Amino acid sequence: VSAIDRNTGREAVAVFTSSGLEPSGDPAGTYRLEGLPAGSYMISVHYLRRAEHSMNTGWRWADATQTDYNATVNMANLDPVLVAPELLSNSESAADDLSAPLVIDLADGEEVILPDLVANTDFPDAPAESVQLNMGNNGLITGIPIGFSFPFYGTSYTQFVAYANGYLSLGVGFEDPITFDESGSRFFNLPRISALMRELDPSADGLGAGQGGPDIYVMLGATSVETIWLSIPEEVPGAQTGSDSPTPSGANTFSIGFDNAGHIWLEYRKIASPFGIGGLASGVGQIGVKEKFDFGRPRIVDANRATLENALRLSGVRIDFVPNINGSYVVSSPQWVAPEVAPPEGVGRLEAQGGQETQLSWPATGDAGYHVYRGSIADLSATGTYTAAGTCFRAVTAPETLDAMSPAGGEAFYYIVTSVREFGIEGPLGHNDLGIERPNAFPCVL
Numbered sequence: 001v002s003a004i005d006r007n008t009g010r011e012a013v014a015v016f017t018s019s020g021l022e023p024s025g026d027p028a029g030t031y032r033l034e035g036l037p038a039g040s041y042m043i044s045v046h047y048l049r050r051a052e053h054s055m056n057t058g059w060r061w062a063d064a065t066q067t068d069y070n071a072t073v074n075m076a077n078l079d080p081v082l083v084a085p086e087l088l089s090n091s092e093s094a095a096d097d098l099s100a101p102l103v104i105d106l107a108d109g110e111e112v113i114l115p116d117l118v119a120n121t122d123f124p125d126a127p128a129e130s131v132q133l134n135m136g137n138n139g140l141i142t143g144i145p146i147g148f149s150f151p152f153y154g155t156s157y158t159q160f161v162a163y164a165n166g167y168l169s170l171g172v173g174f175e176d177p178i179t180f181d182e183s184g185s186r187f188f189n190l191p192r193i194s195a196l197m198r199e200l201d202p203s204a205d206g207l208g209a210g211q212g213g214p215d216i217y218v219m220l221g222a223t224s225v226e227t228i229w230l231s232i233p234e235e236v237p238g239a240q241t242g243s244d245s246p247t248p249s250g251a252n253t254f255s256i257g258f259d260n261a262g263h264i265w266l267e268y269r270k271i272a273s274p275f276g277i278g279g280l281a282s283g284v285g286q287i288g289v290k291e292k293f294d295f296g297r298p299r300i301v302d303a304n305r306a307t308l309e310n311a312l313r314l315s316g317v318r319i320d321f322v323p324n325i326n327g328s329y330v331v332s333s334p335q336w337v338a339p340e341v342a343p344p345e346g347v348g349r350l351e352a353q354g355g356q357e358t359q360l361s362w363p364a365t366g367d368a369g370y371h372v373y374r375g376s377i378a379d380l381s382a383t384g385t386y387t388a389a390g391t392c393f394r395a396v397t398a399p400e401t402l403d404a405m406s407p408a409g410g411e412a413f414y415y416i417v418t419s420v421r422e423f424g425i426e427g428p429l430g431h432n433d434l435g436i437e438r439p440n441a442f443p444c445v446l
Contacts, residue, residue: 038108043088097124097253101316130217136203138177153282167194191283196276201235226257264321344419344427361400371444373416392444
């Protein structure tokens with residue numbers, strides 16, 4: 001039983017066994033919160049599942065009487081780790097997959113008794129005013145009309161493709177899901193919006209009964225579109241081509257939404273898959289926002305990587321992408337999933353070599369990538385600002401890039417490079433001649 005801090009995603013308390021606890025006198029089935037610091041919390045029970053394999057029966061969920069659920073505190077003795085989270089919602093029931101999590105606001109030291117938390121064991125109802133997208137394992141549906149012109153990285157789209165594997169692509173182009181690349185190396189090949197790019201199977205039953213469960217739905221509004229994956233488990237092993245060792249998971253419920261203003265949002269209601277890839281891709285070069293979620297095995301968070309210790313870190317989280325005037329997006333979340341990521345250090349010496357193209361290079365920092373800023377010396381002299389609209393030049397993953405543009409006669413360009421970590425955490429612009437850190441008035445968001 002966990003109280004999850006909405007501002008950090010951290011579990012404030014976790015109880016893995018009830019043995020040795022004294023009776024409280026509280027009503028049976030309730031939970032008491034006490035001794036927590038002031039803050040906003042979501043309440044969750046996460047229970048453990050393990051899949052067993054048989055040549056005759058295939059993969060099945062192990063019965064509670066047949067397998068060992070006694071976990072160490074960090075779950076290190078379970079292999080594979082299958083964490084099935086269940087959040088207390090505003091309308092708690094056995095089929096409340098789409099209900100928003102209940103948020104508990106606590107004063108410092110306040111005590112609260114919470115009602116029953118019911119595991120989702122029933123088939124949830126289809127979303128109101130939705131259309132079911134009937135697709136099986138590795139399925140896709142093309143030509144879904146948006147109903148308005150949707151701006152995305154400088155291009156307007158009027159139709160999209162929905163994939164069983166947890167993502168959308170925009171326009172008429174599509175990819176073969178059977179050759180799905182779970183490692184994400186082809187993530188940027190299409191204009192893409194991804195919530196949980198993973199081998200999912202809507203033809204299977206996320207509740208473990210093997211009878212085929214809820215499917216994928218789309219809600220087409222006048223100014224917005226939302227696609228919902230409702231209680232979808234992973235595909236059983238055998239067909240995956242990705243780099244992660246596949247294991248079937250419990251049900252996953254999440255959605256992708258966007259509107260005619262270009263806003264995009266990912267809603268994670270319940271995530272039980274151990275891996276997944278989320279983010280945006282423009283379909284041109286490596287421009288986009290990509291993050292590989294990895295909560296298959298708990299591990300210590302270090303200063304160099306954002307780590308989601310288990311599926312609870314994503315369940316109940318919303319991630320928003322808001323367009324900026326650079327034609328890219330500002331990423332935010334009411335429940336930010338990686339607040340512990342420290343900003344990277346500044347990039348070292350930047351070198352430039354001339355020719356038909358200007359070649360820029362700098363020492364590698366070991367971070368996820370780099371933002372390259374380019375501006376006019378004349379503008380810098382006139383305004384004193386290092387970044388402004390139009391100075392965000394490029395996002396790259398290697399410590400080098402080329403610039404084919406030349407400044408006008410009598411003018412000159414300046415370049416600044418910053419290091420970027422997971423979730424777009426950007427380092428400083430460096431220091432000026434007086435040793436003062438350069439302010440970044442207009443950060444790159446690519």
